[in-house]
Structures are given as C-alpha cells and as structure tokens.
Amino acid sequence: MKISMIGTGSFGTSLAMVLDENGHDVLMYGRNDDTVHEINQEHSNKNYLKDIKLNETIKATNDLEVAVAHGEMLVLAVPVKAMRTMARTINVILTEQNKKVLICHVAKGLELGTHKRVSEVLQEELSENNYTDIAVLSGPSHAEEVSLMLPTTVSTASVNESGRKIVQDAFINKHFRVYENKDLIGVEVGGALKNIIAIAIGILDGLGFGDNTKSAVITRGLHEIARLGTKMGADPLTFMGLTGVGDLIVTAMSEHSRNFRCGKMLASGQSLDDIIENMGMVVEGVNTTKAAYELSQQFDIDMPITNVLYLYLFEELSEEEAFYSLMMRDKTSETDGLIALMKNRIDSE
Ligand SMILES: NC(=O)C1=CN([C@@H]2O[C@H](COP(=O)(O)OP(=O)(O)OC[C@H]3O[C@@H](n4cnc5c(N)ncnc54)[C@H](OP(=O)(O)O)[C@@H]3O)[C@@H](O)[C@H]2O)C=CC1
Ligand SMILES: O=C(CO)COP(=O)(O)O
Numbered sequence: 424m425k426i427s428m429i430g431t432g433s434f435g436t437s438l439a440m441v442l443d444e445n446g447h448d449v450l451m452y453g454r455n456d457d458t459v460h461e462i463n464q465e466h467s468n469k470n471y472l473k474d475i476k477l478n479e480t481i482k483a484t485n486d487l488e489v490a491v492a493h494g495e496m497l498v499l500a501v502p503v504k505a506m507r508t509m510a511r512t513i514n515v516i517l518t519e520q521n522k523k524v525l526i527c528h529v530a531k532g533l534e535l536g537t538h539k540r541v542s543e544v545l546q547e548e549l550s551e552n553n554y555t556d557i558a559v560l561s562g563p564s565h566a567e568e569v570s571l572m573l574p575t576t577v578s579t580a581s582v583n584e585s586g587r588k589i590v591q592d593a594f595i596n597k598h599f600r601v602y603e604n605k606d607l608i609g610v611e612v613g614g615a616l617k618n619i620i621a622i623a624i625g626i627l628d629g630l631g632f633g634d635n636t637k638s639a640v641i642t643r644g645l646h647e648i649a650r651l652g653t654k655m656g657a658d659p660l661t662f663m664g665l666t667g668v669g670d671l672i673v674t675a676m677s678e679h680s681r682n683f684r685c686g687k688m689l690a691s692g693q694s695l696d697d698i699i700e701n702m703g704m705v706v707e708g709v710n711t712t713k714a715a716y717e718l719s720q721q722f723d724i725d726m727p728i729t730n731v732l733y734l735y736l737f738e739e740l741s742e743e744e745a746f747y748s749l750m751m752r753d754k755t756s757e758t759d760g761l762i763a764l765m766k767n768r769i770d771s772e
Contacts, residue, residue: 424448424593427494429509431458431483433471433566433704434529435500440570441599442498443481451483452490459483470703475570491516496525496593498560499545502705503532503615506541510548517553527558527579527590531614531670532707533714538721540611540655542582556586559607560594561614562665563673565680569599576600578665580610602665609661612652614670616715616729618682618708620644621674623732625686630742640728641675646760647726651715654722659764682708695736712736727752 424447428439431453443449453459462468462483466476484490491497491513501509506528517524526549530541537544542557549557562577569575579594579601581587587603595601604610623644624637648671649662661667674680685706688698699706716733719726731749734740740748 424495425493426450426496426498426593427452427490428498428500429487429490429513430500431455431462431468431471432500434564434569435498436462436468436472436475436477437566437569438498438500438529438560438594439481440475440477441594441596443478444572445593445596447593448493449481450490450493451481452487453483453485456485459485472566472570487512488516488520491522491524492520494524496527496589499526499528499530501530503530503534503541503544503707504710506530507534507544507548510545514549514553518550523553523555525556525558525586525589526554527560527586529560530707531561531618532711533615533718535710535714538714538718540608540615542607542611556581556583556589558586558590559611559614560590560601561610561670563669565673565677567679572598574598574600576602576665576669578602578604578610580604580607582607604661604664604666606658606661608655609652609657609659610666612655612657613648613662613664613666615707615711616648616651617644617667617671617674618706619712619715619729619732620648620671621680621682622686622689622706622708622712622736623728624675625680625683625688626690626732626735626742627686628683629687629690637675641671643760644675644728645671647728649761649764650724651718651722651726651729653764654724655718659761659768662761663765681706685709689736690742709736 426447428435428451431451439449528541545557558581560579564575564577579587579590591601591603653659715729731745735745
C-alpha cells in the first residue's frame with residue numbers, strides 16, 4: 424500500500440518504521456527542511472529518535488502536495504493544535520487532485536476552545552468526497568520503544584468497519600499488535616485524557632510522594648476519564664482496555680512520557696511556558712486539561728483531579744491547597760464512578 428505519514432516527529436517516524444517493515448511504500452511529509460534532508464540522506468531523525476537508524480526505503484518530502492498525491496492512506500501524526508489547519512490544507516489538495524483517501528490520525532488530545540475530538544475536527548474540515556473513512560490508532564505506545572521494535576499493542580477505531588480493518592492490516596506485525604474497536608469516541612477520549620493524569624503523576628513524583636499516592640491518582644483518575652468519556656458517548660468498557668487503563672499506565676509511569684516529565688519539571692519549580700518551550704516536542708496534556716476542565720463544568724461532572732490540576736496549572740493553586748482539596752473532599756462511595764458505569768453497561772446487554 425502507498426502510505427503518507429504527515430509529520431516527522433517522534434511518533435510519526437516510529438510508525439513509518441512499522442509500515443516500512445510491513446512492506447508498504449512510505450513517504451513522510453515534514454515542514455522542516457533539515458529533518459526531511461536528514462531522513463533522506465542520513466536515514467535518521469536524531470532530534471526525535473536519537474539512536475535510531477531508518478531504512479533507506481523510508482523517504483521524506485517537504486512538499487505536502489507530493490505527499491498527498493503519494494498516499495492511498497494518510498496517517499496524520501501532528502499535534503492536536505495543528506490538526507484543523509493541516510486537515511483544511513489537505514482537503515484543498517485532495518479536491519485539486521480529485522482524490523479519495525483513508526485518513527488515520529494518531530493524536531491524543533481535545534481541541535482547545537471547541538473541546539472536540541480529533542476525528543470530529545477532521546470530519547468538519549474534510550469534504551466527504553475526499554475520504555473513505557476516518558480512523559484513529561491509539562494505545563500504550565511510546566515512540567522510543569516502537570522504534571526499537573519492543574512488543575507493543577494498540578487499538579484502531581473508526582466510523583466504518585472497513586476503515587479500521589485496513590488500518591489494522593497495514594500496521595499489524597509480530598511486535599506491533601493492532602486490535603480493532605468500534606468505539607471511536609472511547610478510544611479517542613481515553614488517549615486524550617490519560618495525559619492529564621500523567622502530568623499530575625509527574626508532579627507527585629517530582630514532589631517525592633510515594634507509590635500509594637500515585638496509585639490512588641491513577642485509579643481515581645481512570646474513574647474521572649470514564650465519567651467524562653461516557654458522558655461524551657463512549658462505551659465505559661473501552662476504558663478498561665489498551666486505550667484506557669493501558670495508556671494511562673504507560674504514560675503515568677514512564678520517563679519517556681513528555682506529559683509525565685512536564686509534571687516533574689513543574690514540581691522542580693520551572694514555569695509551564697519554559698517547559699513547553701524547552702521540551703522540543705508536544706505536551707498534549709496541558710491544553711487537554713483546560714478542555715476537560717471546561718467540559719466537566721459544562722456537563723457538571725465530578726472530576727476532582729482534573730479540576731485541581733487545572734487550578735494548579737492556570738490559576739496558581741498551591742501544592743498544599745491542591746493536596747488538601749483532594750484529600751478532604753466530602754466522603755463518597757468508591758462504586759459511584761467507573762464501577763457503576765460498567766455495571767449499567769453490562770446489565771444492559
Ligand atoms: N511520541 C509518542 O510516543 C506518541 C505520540 N502520540 C501522539 O501523536 C501526536 C504527535 O506526537 P509526536 O510525534 O510525539 O510529536 P512530536 O512533537 O515529536 O512531533 C510533532 C510533529 O508534528 C510537526 N508539527 C508540529 N506543529 C505543526 C504544524 N503546526 N504544522 C505542521 N506540522 C507540525 C512537527 O514538525 P517540526 O519537527 O517541524 O516541529 C513534528 O514533525 C501527539 O498528539 C501525541 O500525543 C501518540 C502515541 C505515542
Ligand atoms: O501517548 C504516549 C504513549 O502511549 C506518549 O505520551 P507522551 O505524549 O506523554 O510522551
């Protein structure tokens with residue numbers, strides 16, 4: 424299959440390696456001339472994947488029209504904040520080229536302002552004549568480990584069954600196992616909201632809190648994710664899977680995670696602006712914390728960890744106030760959240 428990878432960052436590059444290994448004809452699009460040159464001439468992308476050698480069969484271009492003309496499937500691997508403009512530009516090119524492609528995105532976040540999931544943004548910006556389906560590929564998959572071919576499992580979801588089957592077939596191999604899932608909303612929301620909890624865990628880790636505390640925030644964080652996700656139309660059982668608890672664990676417990684590292688740097692006293700500027704890679708959880716906080720207000724959903732993190736990030740709530748406002752909340756039942764949602768879901772079958 425001819426596949427174009429839109430984005431030459433860490434995840435786009437590692438996924439291009441998977442697709443290339445599967446025998447697909449992969450062309451990457453990058454806006455940075457030096458990166459494109461490095462991929463074509465040096466067969467590396469050191470700014471994003473330090474010690475990784477790329478196969479010479481992986482090519483790159485800085486011409487988006489060439490990349491769009493190449494692909495039967497376009498994999499969009501740019502940050503959420505770039506998705507709308509990217510989709511709008513691609514749509515114009517697809518119309519000019521009178522072309523219909525399968526779209527697959529891999530971004531994990533909600534759009535700031537609109538609070539929309541990425542597939543909703545893409546659907547708004549792409550004309551129906553220009554795509555066969557819009558799919559997402561998501562799950563516990565640090566680019567650093569994918570590029571080392573360490574065993575990884577992810578899920579793909581889409582509106583139509585045909586789209587996710589093609590994505591599954593394109594990516595699956597012996598060290599990159601792809602499941603399919605019909606719950607597009609749940610898969611996208613799980614991937615987006617786990618980044619919030621990963622920032623919170625990074626802060627706790629940086630402040631020297633123990634494993635009990637981190638386990639509490641991961642577990643109760645999953646309940647929050649499921650509460651908001653279900654309200655947004657997801658199947659609560661999806662949050663028990665790879666794109667829910669799976670991605671939450673991998674992001675909240677790993678030094679690979681930019682969101683976790685952002686939390687640790689905040690705990691060390693660095694400012695959010697400096698961290699984002701110096702990271703050199705996207706930290707999706709920051710904007711998504713804002714979007715999820717606003718959604719929780721809109722839907723009147725109890726999301727104490729998200730709300731406290733929002734106040735800490737954007738309204739200068741102190742660490743001590745944050746801690747006590749979580750621990751000293753009104754007494755409540757553990758089974759009111761995720762467990763109740765799951766029970767209702769199972770009873771409904
Ligand atoms: N890294 C990972 O392990 C994983 C990441 N993801 C998700 O994938 C998405 C992409 O992440 P990742 O590859 O890690 O991000 P990186 O920050 O590593 O790379 C982002 C890529 O997008 C490009 N880009 C950024 N802004 C724009 C823009 N406005 N227009 C065009 N191109 C742009 C960058 O170009 P340039 O180099 O020129 O800045 C770069 O090629 C995120 O949503 C992330 O959450 C999902 C799973 C795993
Ligand atoms: O989503 C990821 C792993 O599944 C990567 O997380 P970060 O964006 O925090 O690095």
